[in-house]
Amino acid sequence: EYAKEYxxxxxxxxxxxxxxxxxxxxxxxxxxxxSCKSAxxxxxxxxxxxxxxxxxxxxxxxxxxxxxxxxxxxxxLSRP
Numbered sequence: 001e002y003a004k005e006y007x008x009x010x011x012x013x014x015x016x017x018x019x020x021x022x023x024x025x026x027x028x029x030x031x032x033x034x035s036c037k038s039a040x041x042x043x044x045x046x047x048x049x050x051x052x053x054x055x056x057x058x059x060x061x062x063x064x065x066x067x068x069x070x071x072x073x074x075x076x077l078s079r080p
Contacts, residue, residue, distance in 0.1 A: 005037060006064035008071075011053040017041060022056055025071070035060035
């Protein structure tokens with residue numbers, strides 16, 4: 001059986017933000033979200049250009065809820 005996963009929407013990202021930048025913010029700046037599994041920046045399917053938003057996946061619902069509160073307004077590269 002697969003572990004349950006929860007998504008966190010992350011918007012208003014700088015164009016240069018990468019998947020690893022999103023993971024780094026969750027793992028470094030907010031008391032180590034140990035359940036952070038992955039991050040994905042959404043791309044335009046035609047041009048491949050980053051669309052300015054993405055999703056972080058975690059396996060702990062409490063981490064998801066905490067991230068929604070604690071990460072609000074936190075800077076990722078040059079934007080909150």
